[in-house]
Amino acid sequence: MTGQGANNSDGGVLADVGLHTVVAIANALAVATPESDEAALGELRRVLVIDPPSLTQLEPKVVAPMTELGARVNAICTLLIDDRIDDAAKLVNAMLGEHSAHPHLSLEGGRWRLHHHPADAPLVAMWTAIAAEVFARIIDAERHRRIGRCEAPGCENLYVDTSKNGTRRFCSTTCQNRVKAAAYRQRQRR
Numbered sequence: 001m002t003g004q005g006a007n008n009s010d011g012g013v014l015a016d017v018g019l020h021t022v023v024a025i026a027n028a029l030a031v032a033t034p035e036s037d038e039a040a041l042g043e044l045r046r047v048l049v050i051d052p053p054s055l056t057q058l059e060p061k062v063v064a065p066m067t068e069l070g071a072r073v074n075a076i077c078t079l080l081i082d083d084r085i086d087d088a089a090k091l092v093n094a095m096l097g098e099h100s101a102h103p104h105l106s107l108e109g110g111r112w113r114l115h116h117h118p119a120d121a122p123l124v125a126m127w128t129a130i131a132a133e134v135f136a137r138i139i140d141a142e143r144h145r146r147i148g149r150c151e152a153p154g155c156e157n158l159y160v161d162t163s164k165n166g167t168r169r170f171c172s173t174t175c176q177n178r179v180k181a182a183a184y185r186q187r188q189r190r
């Protein structure tokens with residue numbers, strides 16, 4: 001899993017594929033509650049499609065620890081959204097201590113790329129380390145206000161606001177359109 005992103009003042013942390021993936025894991029397994037292990041594995045297959053080595057490690061025994069990881073990411077995001085940076089930093093430090101990253105370069109298509117782990121690293125340890133690192137970088141870059149929770153009624157999904165002005169309010173265009181359509185109907189009724 002690479003940690004590449006756009007090269008700007010915050011080191012590209014908001015564009016980091018790892019950040020978007022761990023937030024998607026939290027949404028799929030902790031914000032939502034899959035009905036069965038099979039459903040949870042289906043969600044993980046969808047979210048981890050960007051990292052083929054992770055897909056090869058998906059089996060029923062990873063559902064519980066990946067769900068726990070999703071819950072921890074959800075907890076860290078809740079603290080960041082509430083501006084409780086000190087408490088969030090404690091959780092992130094605990095995660096960093098459990099599964100430290102092992103950065104190394106590997107040659108891909110004639111180009112050296114920075115990876116957090118060897119491609120065959122155990123799934124849960126690798127994604128826990130990635131989660132810890134991306135949230136450490138967000139706090140370091142003071143970009144925690146770019147983590148948000150969808151404002152659409154009935155949706156609790158987390159999102160990463162990569163918009164230029166930081167004005168995002170919804171997890172998806174589906175939620176945005178739903179709220180817009182409801183507001184439109186409200187106006188028509190007046």
Ligand SMILES: [Zn+2]
Pocket residue numbers: 150151152155156157170171172175
């Ligand atoms: Zn939403």
